[in-house]
Amino acid sequence: MLSKYAIKSPWLYRINTGSCNGCDVELATTALIPRYDVERLGCKYTGSPKHADIVLVTGPITVRAEDYLIRMLDEIPEPRVIVAIGICPISGGIFRDSYSIRGPLDKYVEVDVNVSGCPIRPQSILDGVAQAIAIWKDKINQFHEA
Amino acid sequence: MITLSASSVFAYLLFPGGLFAILFGLILLSVERIAVARFQGRVGPPIYQNIFDILKLRIKEVLIPEDVTNRFMFAIAPVFGFVGMMTAIFILPVSGVYGGTGANSDLIVLVYLMALPAVSHILGGSASGSTFAAISVSREVILMFAYEISFIIVLFTVALEAGAGEGVVFSLKGIVDYQVIHGSFISNFKMIPAFLAFVIFMLATLEVPPFHIAENDGDVMKGYLMEYSGMPLAFFEITHALKLIVLLTVLQVFFMPGIAGYNVFFNLLWFIGKSAVVVIGIALIHASMPSFRVDQAFKFLMTVPILLSLMSLGMVLFL
Amino acid sequence: MDTAALGEATAFIHGHTAEVLHIICTAIFIFCGIKALFHKELKKVLIYSLIGLVVDIRSLLTLDSSLALSAFYYHVFNFLVIVGMMLITARSLTKKAGSGKLYDMRGFGRAVPWTAAPLAAGLFAMMGLPPFSVFFSKYLMIAAFVDSGNIISSIVLAGGEVLYFLVFIRVIRVIFLDKYRGEPIEDRKPRELFPVYIFLAFITIGGLIPGIAVKPFVALADAMGSQVTDLPPMGLSWPIATLFLAAGSALVFFLGQKSNKRAGLLSSLLCLLAMPTLFFSDAGIYGISFAFLILFMGALQFFYSVSYMEHSHKQYRFYTFFLIMIAGLLGVSLSGDLLSMFFFWEIMSGWVMYLALAHEGDGFSIQEATKYFTFNYLGAAFLLAAVTVVYNETGHWNYTKIADNFQYTRPMAIAVLLLTLSFLMKAAQLPFRIDFQMHPKPAPTPISGYISSTVLKSGPFMMVKIFFLASGGVVATTLFPLESIMHVTGWIGALTIIIAASFAMLTNSMKRLLIFHTVSQLGYVVVGCSLMTSMGLAGGLLHFVNHMFFKNLLFLCAGAVFISTGTDKMDRLGGLARKMPITFFCFMIGVLSIAGVPLYSGFVSKWMIYHGVMESGFVGIAILALFGSVLTLASFIKFMHSAYLGQIQENVRDAKEASWYMLLPMSVLAGLSVLLGVFPGIALAPVNRILVEFSMQPLDITASSITFGADSIDMLFIVSILFMGMALAGLVYLLTQTKTRKTHVFVCGVGDLTCEDSHVSSVNFYEDAKGFIKGSVRIIKKIIGLKGDYIER
């Protein structure tokens, strides 16, 4: 099937739902600084959710960011992989039982890979992306069977 | 009437036209991305990266914004640019390899065909109804309006120089033949400013960082392509690759068509070599230049390239 | 006073005090003009203007030719008749209004039409407009001056009339065009009106059959004993089509009172019926093809205005004036000689057009229509002087005879220059004040569309004829060599393209943008025609035809949008393409062909113009012209984005698609634009025969390809390549049949953005580049003296 070639170019898209930007800085370093070049895997940060394949979500879904997240997740085309970056989206992290966050990402969308850490290391992002690519391959096949 | 002979269909679909140009363009785009990465000290993507981008987009789901203003225009927009570029490649002669389509490979037709990708971006962006797209469409129009002047002046300078004083040569084949006999224009001192102006025009048309404004990731993210996904987006990527090839061919037709060897294969290698060198030069500028703001770019484009091209036009006319 | 005394009186005047007399008369002339202009009383205004104009004729006495004398008698007689008639009506109007004040009679023209009509007719007659006899007496006067050699004073005389023109226009505006507010008053009984209408009939007959009317005055001049020089023949040649349409307009005036639909359809039918009459006319292929186009466009325009004028009032009056204007235009294209051409030229752009343009009746449209009418009147004044000079030099009116014995002497050079000047003014080319030379925005769309696409074309149409005539004669002077006139015209055309298109980049009203583009596209036609080489002229004429179709198409789309949304401002519109898809589709075809995209008609003619210009070696003009097409594309993208695409706005939500009355003409024009884009041969066949008529080497064309010397192009070949690309794209689309899903537009997930603030409207579309464009436009404004925000409004 074509998915064997298609997985060679996963496009990443970052959604920040109120994170402290620790993980976002790490995400930025994976792409831009020469040391952890994510482009080697064929990845590229895209500007629009409609081009996204692997969605990297950071931040504990705060009350204000909730409906933005719901609307954004609807705009991402189907064979997609959701990666929760950092402990905040996975479980709310340090802010777990605070009044202003709406709980882990699982409530809104079916997450595929969790990369925990506060903040995560660029290498673990590369790990997460590698795992996401593997999952994405099966999703592509399922998408085309359906 | 239509002379759709087998050779012209072959030329359109396979060799210097469709498949070869698309693949060569995509590879050149990847080469440019690798060169930029290497200039920044990174490894950069594998060379087949852009090809797999297209293949990946093919399998993606196509999203259509529900309050899109005109679905037909939203779907037809990418095809405009694609068709324009395919025709442009078909009529452009590659020295020593492909002779263009004789009478019809004409400069004025080329000018209007090269404006089609910008038109397709504009139509697509404004038909999608998104605000980011609207802002980037207005930027694209301002830029297009600014860099077209220098391109037109360069065009006429080359046409007049190829006419060698007594007339004007509008056919592209004529320009190439003139340079083959009298030495290519790059070596002609009168044409150096025009060459610089054309390079600036190339950077502006290809949206390479000094002019990476309409799709600037900083403020309008993906600009006019914001609402596209799946196959229409793949068409825009293919059009971008074809536009790179068209610009390289036009650069070589205008300024350095020198035929190296005799058989087609050697000329083709010479053509690919020259294109690769130019692409790496573009990558160098890409890696080491920040982007203009729109009004800075507009002022820059309205002064520097126009003066350069007017200088060489003056030299051609009065020297 | 017997003849001898009069004879020596003229000699005495003529003797040594002519200069003193001259100065006194001019002083009186100007004094009366100013007085009349600002006076309150209607009667006083009329009397002052009479004194001024009669004094103005005094200079006739300085010439001692009999032509001058008979002209003097005829002119004075006409004036007496007209002013007598106007004074009677003025007396009856003052009786009705209770006071003589002009402003108390506001709107009387509408309240008591039958009593006030002679006043209007008299005022138009005093201006020297066609159907009345003063037109010929004024012409005789100027002929007398030209005959005696001083052309300059004839031009001054013709120009001087403009002062009195302003006086009359003021009266007409107050009495006829303003609303009537007083209590209803009834017309006078026909028995009292009878004498006034006899006078009116007398001067109208004098205007229609001038030859007979002038006989008694010539006899009187002979009686005075001065030697008789033969009068210039004043026979008019009325083409059949013009007669047919003139009669038709009367028919529409009476039959159309009841239903607007019937009036519209009837006039459209009339235009179609007039077409067969063209075969009998002997006006040569050039005139006939232009006439055919006039009638074809007229039919479409009327069919369109059946539903456009639905909401308007008194449509039959609009249709009548429109039909008379078309009749005038037909006269210009079909007439075989210069005098009748000038006669119909005056009808076409005279008071008929003024009343049709001011049809809406609100202050703004009247003011703009008056500005345009003054501009046309000035142009016609130059034309009158030039036409008489041409007759004087060649001794004939008929084109073919003029062409035979045409010597390019000093006066003839001035005449050709004046002719080109007035035709350029008609074609609205710079560097004249652009807000005057452009036809008014608030006029109803059918007529402003028709003026843009067809009536303004009479300028270049005649310019080509004059260039052809002038290029035939032997050159006897170095004053204004023909080549330099043509070259300067080319440069004026090129500058107009750039300046008008850059104005269009800034304006915010739909129709003003379209009118700016008409001016710039006419620049292309002028550039093409001013080359007078076979490729250049063919390109100019083809653009002449293409522009007619796509410009009218754009105007009709703008009209449809105006009707369904009620606003003409682009920045209040947005997202129309959802509600009016067919209009949008036609609009897109219009935009793509005006920008010159290869598949559409604009490209072929522009291609030919560029080749023609470069062949003649004018690189500057070619660069400006090619850049003009980029400017056009840029401003139309602004129009397209802010009006049709982008987010849908509030006031557009309930817009409905235009009725099929409007859509039919639009789709016909859109089809023609595409057809001529792919098969330009259809329009080029008649153009080739015109080239032969103008004794130039025709291009060898097939249905779709044009070859001339080295450069050639085959549109079908290019279009087939484009279609192959589209087929390829379509194939690829079919192969990837992936699922599609509807989602909302990406605005970072924000939910509460209203449509207004998420739509980039035309006001801030070029915000970033505005500094540069505004700076250059400010310089241009200073040059051509345009004040205020005329462009932006």
Next chain:
Amino acid sequence: MAGFFKIAIRNFLNGPTTDPYPFGETFTPEKYKGIIAYDPELCIGCSTCEYVCPSGAIKVTEKDDGTGVRFVFWLNTCSFCGNCGYYCPTDAVYNSNDFHTARHQSEKFIPTIDDDISYVRCKRCEQKIKAPVEALLIRAYDEITEEVRHQTSLCPDCRRQEQFERM
């Protein structure tokens, strides 16, 4: 502009300095605070770590059948602050420099460390006490004599009882 050209050319000539992580080993600083590690032998079940952990990643609970103390650590909420390693008296919990924290969704709710220490019976009164931890003994006494061994194997009451008898 010229400055950047020089840097770009130098980068081009020196070649990429990218760390070959997914396809090769990467440098991890020795003291990098990665996933925490737990050594049951050293743990005395004092649950200081649970107390100091800001994000509640560690749970030290009595086993339901009362045979020992269960130490549960859930990676997905640990913020790698190192409090537990710092405050643990016996250094049973310490930060390893393992940064591979990417887990599939299905493994999300599997506790990363789920270990337990079992109680020891007091020699005299058979009461459950926590086993003595060698590291603590070393730190507490200069040298571990037989006596110390004996004392630590008794429950506090018995130890008090024995001391009392010895007096």
